[in-house]
Amino acid sequence: MNKMTVRNNILVNVIKNPEVMKGLSAQDWNRCLIEAKLTGVSGRLASDAENMGITADLPLKVQNLFKSFSYISATSTRKIKWEMNRVKRSLHGSNEKTIILKGAAYITKGLRCAEGRTSVDLDILVAKNRIDWAEEKFLAAGWKHQVVNDYDQKFYREYSHELPPLVHPDRHISIDVHHTILPVTSRVKPDIKKMLESAVQLDGGFYVFSDIDIILHSVVHLFHDGEIRGSIRNLLEQHDMYGEFGENQQFWDDLIPRAKELGLTRALYYSLKFSKAIFDTNIPEQVLIDIEPYAPNIIIDNIMNYMVTGVISPSFGAKGLGRWFAQNGLYVRSHWLRMPTLLLAKHLTIKFIRRFSDEQH
Amino acid sequence: MPVTSPYYNNKTNQSYNDIELNNRLSSDGVAIEIGPFCVNVSIKFQNVRDEFIKIYRDFPFYADNVVWDNYLKLYGQNFYRQYIKPQAFVELGMSNEFIPLPASMGMVSLEMGLNWHVAYTCRQYVMFHAGVVAKDGVGLVMPAMSGSGKSTLAAGLSYRGWQLHSDEFGLFDVGTGELVPYPRAVSLKNQSIPVMKKWVREVDDNYMDYFSDEYQGTPKGTICYMRPSADSIKDMHKRTKPNVVILPVYDANAEPAIKPISKTMAFFRLVMSSANYGDVGKDAFLSLSKIIDDAHVCEIIYPTLEDAVDLVEKFVADNVNQNVGDE
Numbered sequence: 062m063n064k065m066t067v068r069n070n071i072l073v074n075v076i077k078n079p080e081v082m083k084g085l086s087a088q089d090w091n092r093c094l095i096e097a098k099l100t101g102v103s104g105r106l107a108s109d110a111e112n113m114g115i116t117a118d119l120p121l122k123v124q125n126l127f128k129s130f131s132y133i134s135a136t137s138t139r140k141i142k143w144e145m146n147r148v149k150r151s152l153h154g155s156n157e158k159t160i161i162l163k164g165a166a167y168i169t170k171g172l173r174c175a176e177g178r179t180s181v182d183l184d185i186l187v188a189k190n191r192i193d194w195a196e197e198k199f200l201a202a203g204w205k206h207q208v209v210n211d212y213d214q215k216f217y218r219e220y221s222h223e224l225p226p227l228v229h230p231d232r233h234i235s236i237d238v239h240h241t242i243l244p245v246t247s248r249v250k251p252d253i254k255k256m257l258e259s260a261v262q263l264d265g266g267f268y269v270f271s272d273i274d275i276i277l278h279s280v281v282h283l284f285h286d287g288e289i290r291g292s293i294r295n296l297l298e299q300h301d302m303y304g305e306f307g308e309n310q311q312f313w314d315d316l317i318p319r320a321k322e323l324g325l326t327r328a329l330y331y332s333l334k335f336s337k338a339i340f341d342t343n344i345p346e347q348v349l350i351d352i353e354p355y356a357p358n359i360i361i362d363n364i365m366n367y368m369v370t371g372v373i374s375p376s377f378g379a380k381g382l383g384r385w386f387a388q389n390g391l392y393v394r395s396h397w398l399r400m401p402t403l404l405l406a407k408h409l410t411i412k413f414i415r416r417f418s419d420e421q422h
Numbered sequence: 423m424p425v426t427s428p429y430y431n432n433k434t435n436q437s438y439n440d441i442e443l444n445n446r447l448s449s450d451g452v453a454i455e456i457g458p459f460c461v462n463v464s465i466k467f468q469n470v471r472d473e474f475i476k477i478y479r480d481f482p483f484y485a486d487n488v489v490w491d492n493y494l495k496l497y498g499q500n501f502y503r504q505y506i507k508p509q510a511f512v513e514l515g516m517s518n519e520f521i522p523l524p525a526s527m528g529m530v531s532l533e534m535g536l537n538w539h540v541a542y543t544c545r546q547y548v549m550f551h552a553g554v555v556a557k558d559g560v561g562l563v564m565p566a567m568s569g570s571g572k573s574t575l576a577a578g579l580s581y582r583g584w585q586l587h588s589d590e591f592g593l594f595d596v597g598t599g600e601l602v603p604y605p606r607a608v609s610l611k612n613q614s615i616p617v618m619k620k621w622v623r624e625v626d627d628n629y630m631d632y633f634s635d636e637y638q639g640t641p642k643g644t645i646c647y648m649r650p651s652a653d654s655i656k657d658m659h660k661r662t663k664p665n666v667v668i669l670p671v672y673d674a675n676a677e678p679a680i681k682p683i684s685k686t687m688a689f690f691r692l693v694m695s696s697a698n699y700g701d702v703g704k705d706a707f708l709s710l711s712k713i714i715d716d717a718h719v720c721e722i723i724y725p726t727l728e729d730a731v732d733l734v735e736k737f738v739a740d741n742v743n744q745n746v747g748d749e
Contacts, residue, residue, distance in 0.1 A: 090489040095515050122429045122489040132545035136701045
């Protein structure tokens with residue numbers, strides 16, 4: 062694993078060691094809070110301070126802001142829980158597995174990374190042969206389609222891995238109903254059946270992926286499917302889970318073999334590497350050695366270093382033209398990974414034309 | 423006379439003259455404290471800086487030695503939008519979904535930006551879409567929809583001896599049970615503009631100094647901003663417990679009247695007016711219940727501002743034992 066640099070960043074320092082908060086100047090706070098808000102980790106700072114018992118030592122203004130952040134994350138958690146309740150009610154009567162993903166899973170499992178977190182939507186997953194059934198149930202229970210454009214509807218259904226998002230008009234939380242974890246057109250096709258098989262049931266009746274699969278899903282989401290720019294929160298949740306699940310040696314023994322089985326080793330390589338580099342995650346030396354063979358060639362590796370550390374948080378690295386290159390490079394990369402070349406060309410052309418039509422302001 | 427902030431215990435605010443303020447606003451910005459919120463403001467258009475300074479020059483300003491609640495930048499997004507066909511774009515460090523306005527209306531963008539900041543980020547206080555004023559231990563909350571005249575009424579009371587908390591953002595501290603003043607510029611619309619100008623002229627010949635330009639053709643018609651009274655600015659950290667809730671109803675053809683309403687109705691009107699009721703959750707429910715339990719409530723129907731002020735003062739005098747907060 063080659064060396065890379067993340068410049069001394071206040072937000073990262075505070076996350077790594079919340080005690081740092083006690084010594085921040087007003088200017089440091091302003092920079093730290095702006096970046097935390099932009100990347101959606103402000104609630105996390107408030108809960109870290111609370112957990113460490115240092116809130117009372119912070120400037121009064123910060124205490125006041127943290128109160129607001131805590132309300133925001135508590136409300137988000139409450140709304141997600143209620144939405145899960147509504148989903149359970151709508152899908153009542155089936156014995157098949159309904160899996161809750163991401164934030165909902167972290168909340169229900171009570172994971173460290175759920176503390177101070179805000180989620181704006183609820184992600185669930187059902188087997189592909191049940192997705193039409195689930196859609197009918199949701200529509201019957203009052204959810205509405207959020208996407209009404211024909212092309213977008215068709216695109217979701219043919220090429221994506223989820224239904225077009227559904228929203229209940231009384232609650233304004235979007236639910237994304239997935240049948241697998243990556244678009245069906247992706248270059249990597251993890252076997253969702255294997256992930257469904259090892260899913261475990263929680264008290265509430267919902268299922269969650271196994272611990273390793275939960276991490277791999279987050280990893281895939283960040284390094285395959287999602288936007289890396291400004292997504293330090295996603296890397297942080299991986300860092301948290303490596304810490305939490307990693308207390309058990311079995312987790313580390315099984316991690317790379319499972320990634321191999323699902324074809325997700327490259328994404329795991331990036332996750333381990335950037336988590337270690339940015340948050341100094343406690344990862345066993347042997348795991349770092351074992352993941353090395355799955356690194357890309359040195360040129361790609363260096364480009365990814367530059368792009369990811371340049372844009373994963375707003376104040377990181379790249380500026381000006383370099384930042385433009387990194388952002389657009391990652392945008393093209395995510396689409397490249399998501400669909401075959403011809404489809405990509407068609408999709409980007411339609412999106413491009415639409416930018417100039419009346420549909421959008 | 424500097425205002426001492428409870429948030430920045432040992433830091434004194436700066437006394438800038440207009441030229442210094444202008445220079446800071448045009449460069450890195452300057453932090454302005456309004457009630458419980460401190461926002462670092464920078465403005466890249468001279469006309470907007472002039473208006474901002476006129477309305478807000480008496481507020482406390484800080485150099486870069488305090489923690490802000492947020493920052494606000496107002497600028498043209500590119501050379502064309504800065505110099506050729508100037509358009510004021512608002513940046514608040516979160517999502518930017520504002521439709522930019524022509525730079526000539528930059529002050530409207532700025533005020534909308536400050537509104538947005540409070541509406542979307544304030545959860546540490548329960549928020550009411552209400553006019554709030556206070557006097558001698560009386561904390562008066564007037565929840566109402568837009569167009570009911572609550573802004574005009576709150577502003578009117580504030581130039582007749584009441585302390586202006588806010589003409590549209592009532593804030594309530596769950597922990598202490600107090601109303602928190604947030605005396606921003608009062609946003610006057612359409613026919614209330616001449617009413618308020620006349621109203622202020624009765625107490626100060628130099629009344630035009632309190633008002634911004636009139637901005638025509640905004641989504642809400644003509645808008646004019648009015649500076650809060652000097653005492654409201656000086657007292658902006660002085661809190662009062664709420665003990666009167668009045669629902670104002672403006673009707674040009676009605677006879678002025680005080681109508682009794684049930685506490686249940688007052689409670690629901692307060693809930694409906696609260697922009698962050700669901701976001702604060704249980705604490706908001708408990709706070710609102712307590713406010714209504716403790717408050718005297720009524721509805722007033724009024725055809726003119728004079729009538730409204732009379733009705734408010736009458737209801738308060740008849741029901742509240744004043745000076746309760748000054749013991």
